[in-house]
Amino acid sequence: MTGKNAENTNREYLEYVSSVCPKTNEVKTLFHAFWVGGLICLLGQAVRYIFIYVFGLYGDTLAGATSIVMIFLGSFLTGLGVYDKIGKYAGGGSIVPITGFANSVVSPAMEFKSEGFIYGLAAKMFVIAGPIIVFGVIGSVGVGLIYYIKGLFL
Amino acid sequence: MTDILLGFLKAFLVGGAICTIAQLLINKTKLTSGKILVYFLLAGLFLQAFGLYEHLVDFAGAGATVPISGFGYLLAEGAIKGAQSGLFGAITGGLASASAGVTSAIVFGYIFALIFKTHSKK
Numbered sequence: 255m256t257g258k259n260a261e262n263t264n265r266e267y268l269e270y271v272s273s274v275c276p277k278t279n280e281v282k283t284l285f286h287a288f289w290v291g292g293l294i295c296l297l298g299q300a301v302r303y304i305f306i307y308v309f310g311l312y313g314d315t316l317a318g319a320t321s322i323v324m325i326f327l328g329s330f331l332t333g334l335g336v337y338d339k340i341g342k343y344a345g346g347g348s349i350v351p352i353t354g355f356a357n358s359v360v361s362p363a364m365e366f367k368s369e370g371f372i373y374g375l376a377a378k379m380f381v382i383a384g385p386i387i388v389f390g391v392i393g394s395v396g397v398g399l400i401y402y403i404k405g406l407f408l
Numbered sequence: 409m410t411d412i413l414l415g416f417l418k419a420f421l422v423g424g425a426i427c428t429i430a431q432l433l434i435n436k437t438k439l440t441s442g443k444i445l446v447y448f449l450l451a452g453l454f455l456q457a458f459g460l461y462e463h464l465v466d467f468a469g470a471g472a473t474v475p476i477s478g479f480g481y482l483l484a485e486g487a488i489k490g491a492q493s494g495l496f497g498a499i500t501g502g503l504a505s506a507s508a509g510v511t512s513a514i515v516f517g518y519i520f521a522l523i524f525k526t527h528s529k530k
Contacts, residue, residue, distance in 0.1 A: 283434075283435060284428050284431050284432060284435075286431075287427045287430065287431035290427070291423055291428070292471075294474060295419045295423025295468075295471045295474045296470070298419065298470030298471075298473070299415055299416055299420075299471065300416070302469055302470050303415070314486075317473055318508030318509070320470065320473065320474075321512065322509075322512040325512045325513050325516055326512065329516040329517055330520060332520065332524075333521070333524035345430075345431050346428070346429075346432075346433070346434050346444065347424075347427040347428075347431065350426060350444065350445070350448055351423070351474050352475070352476060352478070352479060352509065353474075355445065355479070356513055359513050360516075360517050360520050360524075363518070364521045364525065365526045367521060367522070379514070379521070381442075382441070383517075385446050386442075386445050386446055386479075390453065390479065390483045390506065394483035394487040394501070394502025395498075395502065397487045397488060398497070398502060399498055399499070401487065401491035
């Protein structure tokens, strides 16, 4: 197996692999992500309406209260093991909503609990959430400073 | 009543569309979920830095605020509001706005991770 022959074999092998691999039916995954993600947001909208019409919240308090409820649901369902099952079906539909953020906090924390409550549980909570908070805070300070400087001159 | 139903529909469609974009990125680029979350957060933050994401929030409500890009929007919006009251507000405004999300993720995260055990991954 030298020269052209090896190349051929390589190509044939790759073709074989891609023909045998379960074709993750792309359109199907998009549809799953769409309806599950949409449904989670619809649930969020229901929570929002309850806070608006029953509790009379608005503005930042409304946004904050809604995310607290959604994060509660996300962490609780992760604890029960339900959210990971949803995730297998929905992919991006369960990752991108704020419930997926909660999932990314609880999931590694549960897994590494055996390594202790400080370096295990508490530290691993931020394996995925940490970068989000880091970039979010740096980005927000950047935006704040730009607007502050802009305000000095305009 | 039709307003409420329309609100549900808009939240479903816009939220679903944002998640579909994420799934498309996962299919095409094999990005891990952690990176997807960071990119969507930054996308929301940048869009709001130019005052754009708030229009989507006005239109779709939770359809725009529940995805992680809504978290980025909240951070940028808080910083912009804070900047109006001075330098201190410009620096602290973002996290102040997002404090509900961060606090509840930490508190609920710790409690539920404490209570529940990992389910065997099959």
